[in-house]
Each structure stands twice: as C-alpha cells, then as structure tokens.
Amino acid sequence: MSGVRVRGLIKIGIGVLGMAVSISGCSSSSKASPAPPPPQQLWGDLKPIVSVKELMRDMIDPASDYVFDAIGTVDTKEGTVEIQPRTQADWDRLRTGATMLAEGIYLLKVPRPFAPAGDENNSTGPDPEELSPAQIKAKLERDPVLWNAKIEALRNVGLEVLDIVKRKDVKELWDAAENLDEACESCHIAYWYPGDAALLKRLDRQLLELNGVRADRHRTPSPAPK
Numbered sequence: 001m002s003g004v005r006v007r008g009l010i011k012i013g014i015g016v017l018g019m020a021v022s023i024s025g026c027s028s029s030s031k032a033s034p035a036p037p038p039p040q041q042l043w044g045d046l047k048p049i050v051s052v053k054e055l056m057r058d059m060i061d062p063a064s065d066y067v068f069d070a071i072g073t074v075d076t077k078e079g080t081v082e083i084q085p086r087t088q089a090d091w092d093r094l095r096t097g098a099t100m101l102a103e104g105i106y107l108l109k110v111p112r113p114f115a116p117a118g119d120e121n122n123s124t125g126p127d128p129e130e131l132s133p134a135q136i137k138a139k140l141e142r143d144p145v146l147w148n149a150k151i152e153a154l155r156n157v158g159l160e161v162l163d164i165v166k167r168k169d170v171k172e173l174w175d176a177a178e179n180l181d182e183a184c185e186s187c188h189i190a191y192w193y194p195g196d197a198a199l200l201k202r203l204d205r206q207l208l209e210l211n212g213v214r215a216d217r218h219r220t221p222s223p224a225p226k
C-alpha cells in the first residue's frame with residue numbers, strides 16, 4: 001500500500017470521527033432526531049452532447065496525458081533522462097490535468113450513449129474484443145453502484161494529484177500515475193473489454209513460465225530477471 005493511500009485512509013478516518021463528534025454534540029442538546037439532509041440540487045440541467053466513447057477520446061484521455069506525460073524516464077543516446085515537473089509551468093499543467101480528470105469524470109454520471117449511433121465497437125465476429133454499446137449499457141444497468149465506484153476511483157486519483165501539486169511531491173507522483181493507469185484500466189476491463197481479464201491472466205502465466213518474470217503493466221520498476 002502506498003504512502004498516499006495510507007494518508008488518504010487516515011484523512012477519511014479523521015473526517016468520520018469529526019462527523020461522529022458533531023452528531024453526538026447535536027443529540028445531546030436536543031432529543032429530536034436530526035433532519036435528513038436536503039436532496040442535492042443542481043443549478044441547472046445536465047444534457048450530454050457526446051457519447052462515452054467520444055468523451056473518452058476528446059476529454060478524459062487528453063486530460064490524463066497531462067499526468068502520464070509529467071513523470072517517467074526516457075532512454076536517449078546520451079542515457080536515461082528523468083522526466084518530472086521542474087518549473088511552476090510544469091506544476092500548473094499537472095494541476096490542469098488533475099482538475100479536468102477529477103471534475104470531468106463526473107460527466108460519466110450523466111446518462112449518454114456509449115458510442116455514436118451506428119458504432120458497434122469491435123463487438124462482432126467470432127471472438128469479439130469489445131462489448132457492444134448495448135452490452136455495456138446492460139452491464140451498467142445491472143449494477144450502477146459498480147459504475148459509480150469506478151468513477152469515484154478515478155476522481156480520487158485526480159484529488160491525489162491535486163494534493164501532490166500543492167506539495168510539489170515528485171516522489172508520490174510516480175504512485176499517482178500508477179494509480180491513474182489502474183483506475184482507467186479497471187473500468188475498461190469491467191465494461192469495455194472484459195474478455196481481456198482472462199487473456200491478461202493467461203499472458204501473465206505464459207510470461208512467468210517463459211522468463212520467470214511477471215508482466216509489468218504498470219510501469220513500476222520490475223526486478224531484473226533471474
């Protein structure tokens with residue numbers, strides 16, 4: 001478990017404690033049960049323009065590049081170059097991406113088509129790679145809680161990056177980029193290409209048998225093969 005996640009949990013813990021204290025404070029001053037919170041009001045209508053697929057291509061994916069491109073290593077002829085935020089402009093760009101992700105992912109809560117009309121994804125043929133938009137929709141409708149959990153998971157990474165920008169913490173940015181990758185993939189595996197879950201396991205096993213190494217899909221430094 002990363003330091004970031006541990007800190008997140010502690011923060012939640014403190015939040016819950018604060019709530020408990022204020023609730024018990026209330027009930028000691030009056031015996032009446034507290035009024036339920038008013039339902040959340042929006043300031044206006046939310047009307048989608050594009051499908052989930054287009055929202056991904058034109059907003060979520062470009063936003064994520066602000067984070068993915070901010071940290072890493074590149075091999076050049078002169079050797080390995082570390083990429084990391086150095087200037088205020090670099091940190092500002094990262095904050096832009098984190099904000100776009102944290103706020104933008106909530107647009108997935110607005111019911112919208114999964115793909116443009118007539119686009120069936122790679123869902124036809126004998127061994128389809130992707131679910132059709134109708135299959136994705138049916139999956140979501142069977143379990144909207146899971147869909148919202150995937151949305152919140154991505155939003156949490158956005159919040160994590162915003163926090164990292166405040167502290168200019170390069171080390172934790174590595175973790176955050178990894179968490180972001182996981183948040184994207186875990187939704188895609190659940191809703192877009194679930195067949196890959198089995199395929200990836202199979203590939204992992206083959207790699208392990210071949211080389212004695214684990215497939216590295218999350219850009220963490222893997223131990224040298226024995």
Ligand code: HEC
Pocket residue numbers: 052053054056057060061064108114115121132133136147150151154180183184185187188191192
């Ligand atoms: C809550 C679920 C969810 C999360 C989180 C999510 N995606 Fe997606 N994404 C989808 C679904 C569903 C599709 C497939 C839509 C379709 O093709 O019908 C998709 C499709 C895509 C596509 C394909 C677009 C195209 O033109 O074919 C890209 C690229 C993409 N996502 C990138 C990302 C990135 C990057 C992240 C993380 C920063 C991310 N997604 C997070 C649900 C999600």
